[in-house]
Amino acid sequence: MISKLINRKIFTLLKVQYSNMLEYRVEIALWAISGIIPFFMLNIWTNNNLNESINFSDVMLSRYFLCAFLVRQFSVVWVVFSFEEDSLMGKVSPYLIQPLNPFFRYFAQHLAEQITRFPFALIIAFFFFILNPESIWIPNLGILFLSIISTFLSFLIQFLIQSIVACLCFWTEKASSIERLLFIPTLFLSGLLAPVVSFPEYVKSWIYLTPFPYLIDFPANLLSGNKTNISGGLSIQILWIILLFPLFKKIWSEGTKKYTAMGS
Amino acid sequence: MNLRKYLKVYKNFLHTSFASELEYKTNLLVDLITAILSLIGSVFLLSIFFQNNSYIGGWKFEQALIIQGIYTVLNGITNTWFNPNLTEIVKHIREGTLDFVLLKPIDSQFFISLKKITPSGFLEIILGFCLLLYCMKINQINLNLSFLTLCLITIICSICILYSLWFFISTTTIWFVKTWNATEVLRSFLYIGRFPLNSFSFSLRIFFSVFIPIAFITTIPSEVFLGISQLWKILLEVIVALIFLSTSRKFWLFALKFYSSASS
Numbered sequence: 001m002i003s004k005l006i007n008r009k010i011f012t013l014l015k016v017q018y019s020n021m022l023e024y025r026v027e028i029a030l031w032a033i034s035g036i037i038p039f040f041m042l043n044i045w046t047n048n049n050l051n052e053s054i055n056f057s058d059v060m061l062s063r064y065f066l067c068a069f070l071v072r073q074f075s076v077v078w079v080v081f082s083f084e085e086d087s088l089m090g091k092v093s094p095y096l097i098q099p100l101n102p103f104f105r106y107f108a109q110h111l112a113e114q115i116t117r118f119p120f121a122l123i124i125a126f127f128f129f130i131l132n133p134e135s136i137w138i139p140n141l142g143i144l145f146l147s148i149i150s151t152f153l154s155f156l157i158q159f160l161i162q163s164i165v166a167c168l169c170f171w172t173e174k175a176s177s178i179e180r181l182l183f184i185p186t187l188f189l190s191g192l193l194a195p196v197v198s199f200p201e202y203v204k205s206w207i208y209l210t211p212f213p214y215l216i217d218f219p220a221n222l223l224s225g226n227k228t229n230i231s232g233g234l235s236i237q238i239l240w241i242i243l244l245f246p247l248f249k250k251i252w253s254e255g256t257k258k259y260t261a262m263g264s
Numbered sequence: 265m266n267l268r269k270y271l272k273v274y275k276n277f278l279h280t281s282f283a284s285e286l287e288y289k290t291n292l293l294v295d296l297i298t299a300i301l302s303l304i305g306s307v308f309l310l311s312i313f314f315q316n317n318s319y320i321g322g323w324k325f326e327q328a329l330i331i332q333g334i335y336t337v338l339n340g341i342t343n344t345w346f347n348p349n350l351t352e353i354v355k356h357i358r359e360g361t362l363d364f365v366l367l368k369p370i371d372s373q374f375f376i377s378l379k380k381i382t383p384s385g386f387l388e389i390i391l392g393f394c395l396l397l398y399c400m401k402i403n404q405i406n407l408n409l410s411f412l413t414l415c416l417i418t419i420i421c422s423i424c425i426l427y428s429l430w431f432f433i434s435t436t437t438i439w440f441v442k443t444w445n446a447t448e449v450l451r452s453f454l455y456i457g458r459f460p461l462n463s464f465s466f467s468l469r470i471f472f473s474v475f476i477p478i479a480f481i482t483t484i485p486s487e488v489f490l491g492i493s494q495l496w497k498i499l500l501e502v503i504v505a506l507i508f509l510s511t512s513r514k515f516w517l518f519a520l521k522f523y524s525s526a527s528s
Contacts (some may be wrong), residue, residue, distance in 0.1 A: 031448060050316070181297055
């Protein structure tokens, strides 16, 4: 009974958000294009033969960066910006009255956006293969399945981190600047611009203790067929989710107590 | 006198935007940390590239740092002036408030491009200049008058090109209305400006000097800085900047003919 209700809620939310997102398909296409930085990085790497020193062949490197692009496409999170706007405009108040945590709404929004984005990401990958035909490969089904899971886990980690930051809106009103601060290490340490293997030793010694390499580097390596510790990576991803979820719940319940309705 | 009127109006713009930005004082601190981290991150990325190579695209690490410095200054300028104002254009057009701007007895492009200011971008500009000073020391560059004027001219030209690019993209919203993310695409392309143009493959080099002249924005000023730029390149940059400025102006006036107000 309860699970049926939840199912219905989730499907309705998804349907509403999906039709909402379809309206903004040009935006989403542009957004997909704005994620092509990994390809520029690939160009620098191969054009200067930087990969020779890290034992990455040209083909593997181009696959890696393509996968990094794809993983990034399906793990982009912007919940803090939506939540900040809603909370500054006072839109959070009606959401709070509903018997559903408003973050489900944002979660459905993100999932719907990913579904809308899917064809555009495929088109970009298609063009990439036309330009680099030697890098075409077909991952086996098991790896594909595991990398989809790990991409989703990476999305969940980022969603949780951002939701925690978003809850700071209850105290500071402008939490997006904190998110921009957190985005910097995500950008440079996650493996979006350079594979983590290429990092100098003094960074590699501590980076695996942070969630960053599990956001893009691990799923991208998995999907592109590089050697990775699959079970280790997946379990650390899950561990981060288990760690972050109670933190989010705590900060959410503290924050809603603090909440003062604005603009209404 | 017309100029005096504009100066007076600008002083008022400064006053109001400072007042509204200083509402969020902790934001300034967070933004400072973000700017510092972002600079550290890009130097870190650069150091990965130079780990086993002493030259990238013909640039040494010490020289490539100059490009970083100039990029940081320009990025600071973007964050201070262009970003807050030109994303506002999109909002004006979407909500139909551009009507109020057009009705004012003042040039609409002036109003729309300079209305707001985000003071936290200053920190980035200062950081960039500090890096440039450091670069002058390690590259043993002597200061003299002709060097300074040439640097100033090329940097001003870069700012003009950058402004025109931003303004051009934002103006297209008059037709497409929902293109918030178009500025994101530009932003990701501008990311290329952190690296010497010669480090990219030939086709990308052509693309980034003809279609989106990022080459002119950071590489030429850096060459001037090093004293290795030819005169024709500087002249070319001045010409490109003039063309971009006048085209962006004409484009704005042209686009306004197609503006049909919204929701009124």
